[in-house]
Amino acid sequence: MTVVNEGVELTVTGNPPTATPDVPRALATRSFDDRASWMSAMAGALGIVWIAYQITGWSGRLGFTLLWFVVYLALYAAISRAGNPRPVVFDRLAAATVAGGAVVVGLALLSTVSYTVQKGWPAFSQWGNFYTETAAGVRPTAPLDQGGILHAIAGTAIMVGIALLISLPLGLGTAVYMTEVGGRAARVVRTVVEAMTALPDVLAGLFVYATLILVFHLDRTGFVAAVALAVTMTPIVARSAEVALRVVPGGLREASLALGASQGSTVWRVVLPTARAGLATSLILGIARISGETAPLLIVSGASTYQNLNPFAEPMNSLPLYIFSAVRSGQPNFIARGFGAATVLLALVTVLFALARYLARPKRGSR
Amino acid sequence: MTTAELDTPRELGQVYSTADKAFRRTTAGIGMTVLALTGAIGLFLGYQAIPTLRRYGLSFFTENQWLPQRDVVGLSSVLLGTVEVALVALVVGFPLALMTALYISEYAPRRLKSWFVGLIDLMAAVPSIIYGLWGFFFLQPQTIHVSRWLAQHFGWIPVFHVDTDPNAATWAQTKFTASAFIAGLAVSMMVIPLACAVMRSVFAQAPLGEREAALALGATRWGMIRTVVIPFGQGGIIGGTMLALGRALGETVAVLLIISPAFDIKVNILQVGTETTSALIAGLFGEASKAQLSALLTAGFVLFVLTLAVNTVAAVFVNRSRSGAATEI
Numbered sequence: 001m002t003v004v005n006e007g008v009e010l011t012v013t014g015n016p017p018t019a020t021p022d023v024p025r026a027l028a029t030r031s032f033d034d035r036a037s038w039m040s041a042m043a044g045a046l047g048i049v050w051i052a053y054q055i056t057g058w059s060g061r062l063g064f065t066l067l068w069f070v071v072y073l074a075l076y077a078a079i080s081r082a083g084n085p086r087p088v089v090f091d092r093l094a095a096a097t098v099a100g101g102a103v104v105v106g107l108a109l110l111s112t113v114s115y116t117v118q119k120g121w122p123a124f125s126q127w128g129n130f131y132t133e134t135a136a137g138v139r140p141t142a143p144l145d146q147g148g149i150l151h152a153i154a155g156t157a158i159m160v161g162i163a164l165l166i167s168l169p170l171g172l173g174t175a176v177y178m179t180e181v182g183g184r185a186a187r188v189v190r191t192v193v194e195a196m197t198a199l200p201d202v203l204a205g206l207f208v209y210a211t212l213i214l215v216f217h218l219d220r221t222g223f224v225a226a227v228a229l230a231v232t233m234t235p236i237v238a239r240s241a242e243v244a245l246r247v248v249p250g251g252l253r254e255a256s257l258a259l260g261a262s263q264g265s266t267v268w269r270v271v272l273p274t275a276r277a278g279l280a281t282s283l284i285l286g287i288a289r290i291s292g293e294t295a296p297l298l299i300v301s302g303a304s305t306y307q308n309l310n311p312f313a314e315p316m317n318s319l320p321l322y323i324f325s326a327v328r329s330g331q332p333n334f335i336a337r338g339f340g341a342a343t344v345l346l347a348l349v350t351v352l353f354a355l356a357r358y359l360a361r362p363k364r365g366s367r
Numbered sequence: 368m369t370t371a372e373l374d375t376p377r378e379l380g381q382v383y384s385t386a387d388k389a390f391r392r393t394t395a396g397i398g399m400t401v402l403a404l405t406g407a408i409g410l411f412l413g414y415q416a417i418p419t420l421r422r423y424g425l426s427f428f429t430e431n432q433w434l435p436q437r438d439v440v441g442l443s444s445v446l447l448g449t450v451e452v453a454l455v456a457l458v459v460g461f462p463l464a465l466m467t468a469l470y471i472s473e474y475a476p477r478r479l480k481s482w483f484v485g486l487i488d489l490m491a492a493v494p495s496i497i498y499g500l501w502g503f504f505f506l507q508p509q510t511i512h513v514s515r516w517l518a519q520h521f522g523w524i525p526v527f528h529v530d531t532d533p534n535a536a537t538w539a540q541t542k543f544t545a546s547a548f549i550a551g552l553a554v555s556m557m558v559i560p561l562a563c564a565v566m567r568s569v570f571a572q573a574p575l576g577e578r579e580a581a582l583a584l585g586a587t588r589w590g591m592i593r594t595v596v597i598p599f600g601q602g603g604i605i606g607g608t609m610l611a612l613g614r615a616l617g618e619t620v621a622v623l624l625i626i627s628p629a630f631d632i633k634v635n636i637l638q639v640g641t642e643t644t645s646a647l648i649a650g651l652f653g654e655a656s657k658a659q660l661s662a663l664l665t666a667g668f669v670l671f672v673l674t675l676a677v678n679t680v681a682a683v684f685v686n687r688s689r690s691g692a693a694t695e696i
Binding site: 063087088090094095098099101102108109111112113115116119174176177180185189192193194198199201202205206209211214231234235238262263264267288291292294295298299320323324328338339345349350352353357 | 398400404407463464466483488501592623663671675
């Protein structure tokens with residue numbers, strides 16, 4: 001047999017290579033039996049449970065769904081057993097159970113989001129006043145077309161801004177220290193930072209209280225609250241920024257150093273710009289995390305009903321605190337406003353999150 | 368006249384320029400600041416705890432009442448409540464997180480996988496106060512029926528016992544609200560994404576060669592998961608669960624919104640009233656007197672030590688499993 005290879009004629013002896021390129025076998029094939037089994041088990045279980053509920057007079061959606069799932073598993077096992085060996089039956093049951101668990105988690109998330117938005121919509125859709133007015137002089141029982149949450153939105157924006165100013169240099173600097181300088185001390189810092197990210201958020205509030213308020217006698221102003229948020233945010237930023245910096249290829253650093261750049265300018269001009277997307281993501285996720293942080297604010301923040309743009313005097317409100325006090329008031333209209341504010345917060349977090357995912361998306365064509 | 372000496376390697380000492388030294392010192396300074404900040408949290412809370420601990424001694428951990436005006440302060444019921452809520456959250460959250468992680472890493476269609484990962488991350492990013500609202504306004508009215516059912520059929524187990532007749536035609540609904548069980552359910556929503564993310568990332572690292580070997584030997588997909596993925600991911604499963612435990616122990620706002628404070632030592636989780644350390648701190652801090660403040664700071668210190676211990680153990684497990692030390696190829 002002869003094979004033409006770039007104009008050179010080769011004579012190949014032995015086994016001839018196949019002329020067609022290898023096609024990978026489709027691994028996830030499902031036979032008709034596979035599909036029909038679970039569908040019929042599903043339908044059969046629904047019928048059985050429905051009839052059982054008609055006969056016995058049981059009630060409750062949750063119980064119905066659970067019983068349906070259990071009967072479904074039993075039927076599925078029975079149907080599978082008819083024409084399949086034991087391992088296949090176990091395989092199918094495991095797949096059904098695992099998928100069931102994932103569906104429960106998905107439904108729980110869906111119900112959280114949809115319930116919040118549904119309850120919050122009446123207040124959320126008051127475009128005329130909800131975002132342009134404050135709660136000053138508005139009684140909790142007032143109808144939804146009076147008053148708004150501008151003061152809480154502004155307060156959250158200012159607090160998050162200050163917290164960002166504090167935690168961005170600290171977090172980024174720590175990340176640079178952990179990845180670029182290294183050493184034994186850096187390992188200690190990394191361990192501690194990792195432990196910090198999982199620390200209960202209420203402790204950040206206690207810490208700031210024990211220092212700024214007890215020792216330095218500051219008032220419960222927006223600035224003190226922002227410091228508490230910064231304490232929560234710094235380790236989060238440091239840790240995720242470190243992950244972003246670690247994937248910067250070492251060759252880039254070495255190239256820069258070999259050209260005679262100092263370590264500082266290597267980091268500033270090569271490492272940080274390369275990791276820009278990852279750093280932005282870590283920062284945005286940090287912002288998303290602290291904008292909804294409630295526990296430290298319960299301890300160190302006062303809550304105003306009026307607009308206060310000065311973080312160093314007078315208390316300042318924020319979205320999470322507003323939500324908390326609103327839903328605890330027991331007044332239906334105030335609770336509705338709280339849910340409106342919760343919807344705003346949820347929308348904010350979702351937008352930030354989508355932005356982070358967009359920035360961190362894998363780039364096509366690069367490397 | 369040949370030299371008999373062996374070649375000795377030249378000393379490769381690093382000499383940093385002034386600019387490099389300045390850079391290294393600055394970043395090290397920032398790193399140390401963060402380290403000091405963290406250490407300061409423990410130190411300050413510990414320092415504030417000394418007077419309280421000296422005053423109440425061991426009774427701070429054995430007394431169950433919290434009556435600062437009568438000078439009776441103790442954490443035993445609160446710590447029990449903390450553990451109960453965390454355990455409920457784990458018992459519910461662990462299987463769900465494990466199944467979700469397995470589903471995403473092993474069963475989900477490849478195109479949807481990154482979407483599911485994103486959804487779980489989003490679930491982790493949802494503020495805890497929103498889960499608190501959901502738990503209080505949406506979950507609670509539904510869950511009391513589950514609680515009642517459990518009390519009806521398993522009431523003979525102390526954990527599920529409720530001090531009322533669950534079979535009564537007009538049953539005392541308020542006896543079933545604001546319980547550790549409902550708070551634990553809300554907390555489980557926060558620990559599921561955390562544990563799931565850790566478990567999924569470890570499962571995804573299960574070596575392809577071993578997976579294919581299992582499949583080539585005729586294992587079903589479940590057989591492959593049971594013999595390759597789960598043994599490989601053991602460290603991640605344990606570590607993720609410990610991280611979830613740490614989070615569940617410290618969760619504040621959602622618990623505070625749901626429970627009604629009660630300071631009795633009881634194990635019946637379905638019954639109204641419980642208290643957790645973080646909810647105690649956040650709930651009482653606003654209107655606390657001077658003496659009570661230091662008691663609350665002491666409670667904070669206890670919480671700090673507790674969660675730090677749990678998280679450190681978790682980090683050890685997760686790091687060990689991620690470094691690949693668990694595989695034997």
